[in-house]
Amino acid sequence: MTDKAKTERVVHVPLGERAYDILIGPGLIGRAGGEISTRISGRKAAIVTDENVGALYLEELMDGLEADGIDATSITLPAGEKTKSFEHLTKVCDTLLSARIERNDAVIALGGGVIGDLTGFAAGIVRRGVRFVQIPTSLLAQVDSSVGGKTGINTRHGKNLVGVFNQPDLVLADSDALQTLSEREFRAGYAELAKYGLIDKPDFFAWLETNWQAVFAGGPERIEAIAVSCQAKADVVVADERESGRRALLNLGHTFGHALEAATGYDSARLVHGEGVAIGMVLAHEFSARLNLASPDDAARAEAHLKSVGLPTRIGDIPGVAPTVEELMEAIGQDKKVKGGQLTFILTHGIGRAFVADDVPSSEVIRFLEEKLGQ
Amino acid sequence: MTDKAKTERVVHVPLGERAYDILIGPGLIGRAGGEISTRISGRKAAIVTDENVGALYLEELMDGLEADGIDATSITLPAGEKTKSFEHLTKVCDTLLSARIERNDAVIALGGGVIGDLTGFAAGIVRRGVRFVQIPTSLLAQVDSSVGGKTGINTRHGKNLVGVFNQPDLVLADSDALQTLSEREFRAGYAELAKYGLIDKPDFFAWLETNWQAVFAGGPERIEAIAVSCQAKADVVVADERESGRRALLNLGHTFGHALEAATGYDSARLVHGEGVAIGMVLAHEFSARLNLASPDDAARAEAHLKSVGLPTRIGDIPGVAPTVEELMEAIGQDKKVKGGQLTFILTHGIGRAFVADDVPSSEVIRFLEEKLGQ
Numbered sequence: 001m002t003d004k005a006k007t008e009r010v011v012h013v014p015l016g017e018r019a020y021d022i023l024i025g026p027g028l029i030g031r032a033g034g035e036i037s038t039r040i041s042g043r044k045a046a047i048v049t050d051e052n053v054g055a056l057y058l059e060e061l062m063d064g065l066e067a068d069g070i071d072a073t074s075i076t077l078p079a080g081e082k083t084k085s086f087e088h089l090t091k092v093c094d095t096l097l098s099a100r101i102e103r104n105d106a107v108i109a110l111g112g113g114v115i116g117d118l119t120g121f122a123a124g125i126v127r128r129g130v131r132f133v134q135i136p137t138s139l140l141a142q143v144d145s146s147v148g149g150k151t152g153i154n155t156r157h158g159k160n161l162v163g164v165f166n167q168p169d170l171v172l173a174d175s176d177a178l179q180t181l182s183e184r185e186f187r188a189g190y191a192e193l194a195k196y197g198l199i200d201k202p203d204f205f206a207w208l209e210t211n212w213q214a215v216f217a218g219g220p221e222r223i224e225a226i227a228v229s230c231q232a233k234a235d236v237v238v239a240d241e242r243e244s245g246r247r248a249l250l251n252l253g254h255t256f257g258h259a260l261e262a263a264t265g266y267d268s269a270r271l272v273h274g275e276g277v278a279i280g281m282v283l284a285h286e287f288s289a290r291l292n293l294a295s296p297d298d299a300a301r302a303e304a305h306l307k308s309v310g311l312p313t314r315i316g317d318i319p320g321v322a323p324t325v326e327e328l329m330e331a332i333g334q335d336k337k338v339k340g341g342q343l344t345f346i347l348t349h350g351i352g353r354a355f356v357a358d359d360v361p362s363s364e365v366i367r368f369l370e371e372k373l374g375q
Numbered sequence: 376m377t378d379k380a381k382t383e384r385v386v387h388v389p390l391g392e393r394a395y396d397i398l399i400g401p402g403l404i405g406r407a408g409g410e411i412s413t414r415i416s417g418r419k420a421a422i423v424t425d426e427n428v429g430a431l432y433l434e435e436l437m438d439g440l441e442a443d444g445i446d447a448t449s450i451t452l453p454a455g456e457k458t459k460s461f462e463h464l465t466k467v468c469d470t471l472l473s474a475r476i477e478r479n480d481a482v483i484a485l486g487g488g489v490i491g492d493l494t495g496f497a498a499g500i501v502r503r504g505v506r507f508v509q510i511p512t513s514l515l516a517q518v519d520s521s522v523g524g525k526t527g528i529n530t531r532h533g534k535n536l537v538g539v540f541n542q543p544d545l546v547l548a549d550s551d552a553l554q555t556l557s558e559r560e561f562r563a564g565y566a567e568l569a570k571y572g573l574i575d576k577p578d579f580f581a582w583l584e585t586n587w588q589a590v591f592a593g594g595p596e597r598i599e600a601i602a603v604s605c606q607a608k609a610d611v612v613v614a615d616e617r618e619s620g621r622r623a624l625l626n627l628g629h630t631f632g633h634a635l636e637a638a639t640g641y642d643s644a645r646l647v648h649g650e651g652v653a654i655g656m657v658l659a660h661e662f663s664a665r666l667n668l669a670s671p672d673d674a675a676r677a678e679a680h681l682k683s684v685g686l687p688t689r690i691g692d693i694p695g696v697a698p699t700v701e702e703l704m705e706a707i708g709q710d711k712k713v714k715g716g717q718l719t720f721i722l723t724h725g726i727g728r729a730f731v732a733d734d735v736p737s738s739e740v741i742r743f744l745e746e747k748l749g750q
Binding site (some may be wrong): 090093126129152155158161162164 | 461465466468469472473496499500501502503504521528530531532533534537538539540
């Protein structure tokens with residue numbers, strides 16, 4: 001048995017003619033050329049990456065592609081959430097057209113969620129769609145943004161308000177790439193990973209409570225946890241590709257989380273996405289308990305686990321001046337999960353028992369936030 | 376029988392969950408509110424128009440929407456092809472988000488192909504897709520760009536190289552709006568109308584040879600010709616929504632036509648799209664004859680009809696300095712209908728017998744163009 005066969009996991013996402021594989025394991029960046037060649041006919045590729053990830057992995061990826069006869073160009077963008085803008089989208093599209101990327105050529109996103117979202121959007125609109133390969137290099141991107149086909153950019157009105165649904169043709173989740181993440185980045189990704197347990201996998205959540213240290217240390221538990229997460233997300237996406245119903249469950253913690261990100265100006269020094277989701281998930285559990293939908297014990301258990309891995313769990317954990325209730329409500333109102341003025345929230349009946357509530361009165365939300373912020 | 380029932384035609388485009396109706400007839404702009412209300416649940420709408428069309432029809436449309444209880448905002452853009460840019464796309468998206476257009480609200484394109492393409496793109500990416508209504512006010516837009524779901528903008532690399540497939544939820548082709556078109560604009564639209572005859576409807580082409588003056592004069596022949604054209608395009612689109620095969624036939628005349636537009640700098644004083652297509656269709660027939668695929672008599676017949684309605688049919692008919700073969704080949708190479716370096720052209724075996732040729736050697740194209748340009 002080779003090392004690869006021992007450790008590599010494949011999650012197949014069965015979306016009809018948009019079906020694709022997620023490969024999870026070590027050494028995938030170096031082997032990308034071979035994996036792409038067997039699935040995509042074009043002999044050209046364009047890599048989009050950021051300054052941090054590019055410095056670490058771009059050369060290895062380019063060499064590997066070249067060795068497999070793929071002619072690759074690349075564009076390196078500034079790291080950070082601000083790169084998800086119309087300005088950089090325009091730049092990436094221009095680069096792809098200059099490189100004469102055709103419909104059967106691959107556009108490769110090498111980086112975290114920012115690069116994946118931006119690149120997937122560009123790949124979905126250049127020539128009305130070219131082939132798209134994701135090489136997510138953060139834990140967050142591996143378990144979340146590389147599965148599901150959501151792409152997009154931010155505007156002054158909020159996050160991800162402009163984009164397309166664009167399923168990748170292939171995802172290569174190289175577990176080696178996670179070795180270079182900071183502790184904080186790894187934890188932020190872990191919040192999304194734990195989310196799948198909180199949504200509808202209570203056994204997985206319990207497994208994480210026991211095994212989280214091994215997941216942080218690396219090795220087979222980490223690959224296992226990533227594979228379970230990708231499978232969990234794939235199951236939801238297959239059931240509801242265009243987000244009309246069940247898929248909304250994936251937004252557990254995200255309405256509050258996005259609002260916190262918006263109200264702190266998307267300043268990653270203060271709050272990154274996964275941290276916002278961690279606080280948001282605890283708020284969603286507490287809000288559910290306040291509405292007598294779940295036991296306060298479950299909220300306490302969710303918080304205890306997220307806290308034990310070092311994640312922030314309360315609005316007060318965010319450094320700097322706390323956002324006001326008005327700022328948070330403004331952001332919640334602009335959030336795209338609004339229907340005819342009513343607020344949609346993901347609430348829960350307990351650990352692993354999340355559900356979609358699309359008739360939450362905003363007055364209840366305001367009162368809850370006022371309580372939380374002591375206003 | 377009411378006047379409406381006597382004259383209005385409906386073409387249904389049966390695209391499964393993306394199915395929609397095209398209504399063709401007089402007075403539709405004033406009645407838009409009612410038609411939208413029965414099909415779209417949202418009570419908000421945003422109208423995108425240009426300075427020329429807005430001055431003529433925006434007030435009537437806004438009043439009609441208001442009368443039917445739809446709260447509408449509007450944005451008016453400069454007229455002309457240059458509006459199909461990333462800059463204006465960004466602006467339109469910002470307007471839609473500022474107006475808090477939600478997924479079930481309508482974005483309405485009131486204008487010609489430029490407004491339709493830009494607005495359809497914006498409606499397809501804001502919140503990853505909101506409802507989209509087309510009110511095409513040029514003949515070209517009514518018979519071509521309002522059917523088929525292609526949307527997009529131009530870049531310095533060429534036309535329509537960035538966009539999405541986005542089927543409208545409703546098309547209102549108001550025949551009254553054509554009364555304000557200039558003779559030149561009407562003729563440009565007529566080129567696309569005649570195209571459907573040349574592709575695979577020889578009887579329609581013969582009918583046009585006899586009835587074109589009545590189509591130009593207005594009245595029932597005009598509505599009939601628009602309905603036949605919409606139906607013809609709908610048939611092709613239904614058979615091949617994502618343009619992998621048969622749909623390419625709609626590009627008859629477009630590879631040469633786009634190249635001429637690019638090489639003349641998209642200067643509408645020199646050449647508008649429909650005129651480029653007219654010349655391109657004649658070139659496609661002549662090129663087919665040169666390759667011994669069709670009789671030169673058919674090329675002469677196609678040219679004679681287009682010429683009789685006053686359309687340009689030769690590169691020399693374009694005012695100003697003629698483009699060079701190099702300029703045209705550069706544009707053809709960048710055109711999106713390129714596969715692995717090979718050139719794809721729509722050629723013909725005669726009137727109404729067009730076909731897709733995806734292995735045309737560029738050397739043949741160069742020789743043909745050199746001959747045409749006397750170089």
